Amino acid sequence: MNALEKLFIRIVQRVNINLRELEFDAKPYVWDLIPKEQMKKFYAFYGISPDHPLNLQFKNSGLAGSYFLGQCRVTNSLLYKTDVRGDELKKKGDRFQYNNLTIPVSKDEEIVIEDSAFVKTLIHNYSHDPETLEKFFIKDTISTHYANIHGSPSDGCFLGPFSTVDLTTMRDCVIGTFSYIQAGEISHLNIDPGTVWVRSPGSFNFLYRYPIDQLNTYIYFKAGIQPQGKFIDFVEDRKEAFQRIFDLVNIDPVPVPDSSSLDRYAVIKPKTEIGENVLISQRAYLQNSTLGKGANAQENCFIINSKLEGNNVTAHGAKIIESDLGKNVFVGFNSFLRGRPECRLKIGRESIIMPHTIIDISKPLTIPAGQLVWGLITDEKDLETNSISINSMSKIDNRLTKGNMFFEGSGKSFVSAFQDRIQHILEANGAFFNCTKKKGHQKGQQKELQKGHAQKNQNMSINTIQPYPRGKLEGLYPTISIKP
Amino acid sequence: MNALEKLFIRIVQRVNINLRELEFDAKPYVWDLIPKEQMKKFYAFYGISPDHPLNLQFKNSGLAGSYFLGQCRVTNSLLYKTDVRGDELKKKGDRFQYNNLTIPVSKDEEIVIEDSAFVKTLIHNYSHDPETLEKFFIKDTISTHYANIHGSPSDGCFLGPFSTVDLTTMRDCVIGTFSYIQAGEISHLNIDPGTVWVRSPGSFNFLYRYPIDQLNTYIYFKAGIQPQGKFIDFVEDRKEAFQRIFDLVNIDPVPVPDSSSLDRYAVIKPKTEIGENVLISQRAYLQNSTLGKGANAQENCFIINSKLEGNNVTAHGAKIIESDLGKNVFVGFNSFLRGRPECRLKIGRESIIMPHTIIDISKPLTIPAGQLVWGLITDEKDLETNSISINSMSKIDNRLTKGNMFFEGSGKSFVSAFQDRIQHILEANGAFFNCTKKKGHQKGQQKELQKGHAQKNQNMSINTIQPYPRGKLEGLYPTISIKP
Structure with a gap:
């Protein structure tokens, strides 16, 4: 031994x-x-x-x-x-x-x-x-x-x-x-x-x-x-693409805006468009997708055939396939959102997809703006059971049971805790970075520029x-x- | 600044x-x-x-x-x-x-x-x-x-x-x-x-x-x-070959015998043959050459279109082109030995090419076995001036002047110092490694195997x-x- x-x-x-x-x-x-x-x-x-x-x-x-x-x-x-x-x-x-x-x-x-x-x-x-x-x-x-x-x-x-x-x-x-x-x-x-x-x-x-x-x-x-299971099959199917980036000392850089950063150990397949203030971390996988200004793609996430309009958080390990996400949509840890070419998943702005949500559809599905979503969703009916508007959630002040979900306490606190955190994540990742320095700005005012990971991780x-x-x-x- | x-x-x-x-x-x-x-x-x-x-x-x-x-x-x-x-x-x-x-x-x-x-x-x-x-x-x-x-x-x-x-x-x-x-x-x-x-x-x-x-x-x-000059032109002309080995994380290994080692940052061009107990260090460049048992190719050396019969030392920075070297020929630091395709340089066994020797010929040249060689040599006449048989050198006990060379003291000591050192270099590089372990050998007897750099540098x-x-x-x- x-x-x-x-x-x-x-x-x-x-x-x-x-x-x-x-x-x-x-x-x-x-x-x-x-x-x-x-x-x-x-x-x-x-x-x-x-x-x-x-x-x-x-x-x-x-x-x-x-x-x-x-x-x-x-x-x-x-x-x-x-x-x-x-x-x-x-x-x-x-x-x-x-x-x-x-x-x-x-x-x-x-x-x-x-x-x-x-x-x-x-x-x-x-x-x-x-x-x-x-x-x-x-x-x-x-x-x-x-x-x-x-x-x-x-x-x-x-x-x-x-x-x-x-x-x-x-x-x-x-x-x-x-x-x-x-x-x-x-x-x-x-x-x-x-x-x-x-x-x-x-x-x-x-x-x-x-x-x-x-x-x-x-x-x-x-x-x-x-x-084993669909999650493992999904990542195993895309394993080879990572092989290449680990085999080369220098890879041909994919151009990104000056305010964004793309990690050298991420996989970027055609035709991916990367906007300003975007962070793409190591072991992220992007294919035929658009990331709008301020979006981020964290470690182990996959974004495939999808469009993210901007200020989107794709947390560690989240997967987004054949989906269209409005501005400020948050997708939590290890969530698995799988639309299909013939039936895309659409998520309206400011919706919160809670960590560890699985949305796996065989008919088109649209999640309205400002919705809180959790659990397993395969169709409209599941969506009705496993989601609530953020507005309604904020009004809960005692308890709520929906399907396999049980909530007690202040819905307002719960919603603010999520929203504050999303705001913090976007800030930390540099989504709000403003690169147009005004003349006469002093050193202390630099902070207003709100540099985050998207800017700090460049040319590492x-x-x-x-x-x-x-x-x-x-x-x-x-x-x-x-x-x- | x-x-x-x-x-x-x-x-x-x-x-x-x-x-x-x-x-x-x-x-x-x-x-x-x-x-x-x-x-x-x-x-x-x-x-x-x-x-x-x-x-x-x-x-x-x-x-x-x-x-x-x-x-x-x-x-x-x-x-x-x-x-x-x-x-x-x-x-x-x-x-x-x-x-x-x-x-x-x-x-x-x-x-x-x-x-x-x-x-x-x-x-x-x-x-x-x-x-x-x-x-x-x-x-x-x-x-x-x-x-x-x-x-x-x-x-x-x-x-x-x-x-x-x-x-x-x-x-x-x-x-x-x-x-x-x-x-x-x-x-x-x-x-x-x-x-x-x-x-x-x-x-x-x-x-x-x-x-x-x-x-x-x-x-x-x-x-x-x-x-500037021919040395610089020579190394610059071969610079690109090194580019590739620094750009890849893993390069396709060139097979070498179990008792030899080839550094991952050496350049090996076809058709090179590498014998047993051979050490090839980083930044060595080998092309269309044969290295016999116990030969070594040290850092920054170049061996091109040449044959080295065995137990040859090619010291740091030495260059050997279009040459045939007998067994135990030593080529010292930064020496530049350039034969030509139509007029090869032949060096007989056990000759010592002193460090910083330049042999650059336009007619075939043969250096006899057991010769000590130094300085600039472009033809037979230069060779006569800038070399002496090791035997004769050993007999000098006062002084000797030949061309631009001046010697005083004990030729015997001078020759033994070189020979002892060559022996030590071959040992240190693993030229005498013997991989056939005899049964019943104890731990202390392992040393007899004489592992050197050629064996120790494997799979680093x-x-x-x-x-x-x-x-x-x-x-x-x-x-x-x-x-x-």
């Missing part, structure tokens, strides 16, 4: 110890998921630019195919084709607001990954836990295909495929396949597959559960098998690193530290 | 201060040599394998196109397409023999580069200075195209194009274009172009000077111009690093540390 296998066994043991109360054994789920032979074949990479913080440290870890940006420390861990973006972390001197408390941040925040293993996982944002402002920790945690760990410190957890934990601190939890959790703080929970849970303690609680049989056709996972240097190719450390990377 | 230009000015100033007694101003020589615009375009790279020491540290430096292996610290320096191979350094616990003194090495040796600038320079081997066993330092030094700094600590020096300093500690010296210096310890010398000087104090002294007019047609350099991981692409640090690299 080589050092990489020993390390993997050690990680599995640590996760199992944490999850002993739930009687969960991670080993049969993941033993074949991390392809130990391939861990030595793929290079990892990291970005450098003057607009990003830089502090990367790797120790006794395998990093095959993974991408790093910003500030991140990785120790005793295995990362397979995983993206770690420490570019939205808090800085020393920032002030963190929690209810009526203003807490100063005492040092630059870091993402600290220890004793963990990830497969094709996205790690992004910053720790939203006021208890751990300077350290976005992820330890003793295993995460599987296309999971998102977003602003969520984690200790002793297991995440199923296509699951998302968002702005939530979790300890000793199992997050089921395709579940979305945004719940503040959770511990010792075993979340069923297909759960969509958005909670703000004391304010609101939103809960939806996918019909499990139908979910299984999209994504199914159990011990001893690889994840991408560096590659590789593991020991042979010997007892085969597949592991040397100790590497990169600072400004 | 950006940080890179400021750094360059600072380096030039430091070199000039050291060379003030020689009234040497490095600035007009080098200001345009380091292409400041290109410093941000090229990536640098380093090798990782279980068979090499690993300790690389880069700080406030530009590294465009440079390659690193082993142990090396670079601070406040500009390295352009330079190779630093810290893979032959001394280890803690080694014992260094100097005359009748045995000095223990107290810690792992490092190559320490500070406040220096190099263009296409090769840095290799270990400090041969008993005063500085653990630190192969190169500080306040500027080195130009295809110079070699080989086992030679340097403080406050300037090296002209195609010059070599070998096993020599130098302080405050200018080394002229195409000069070769192997002289123990030198200081405050301004060495004329085309000087070949091999000295072992108390034992022998060999001195040859190129006729300057003829040398100038091969390589000419003065303040304010780029180096090559990692790339890039500089800041924009901003005030444009062209400079972040602080990077890589350890096991």
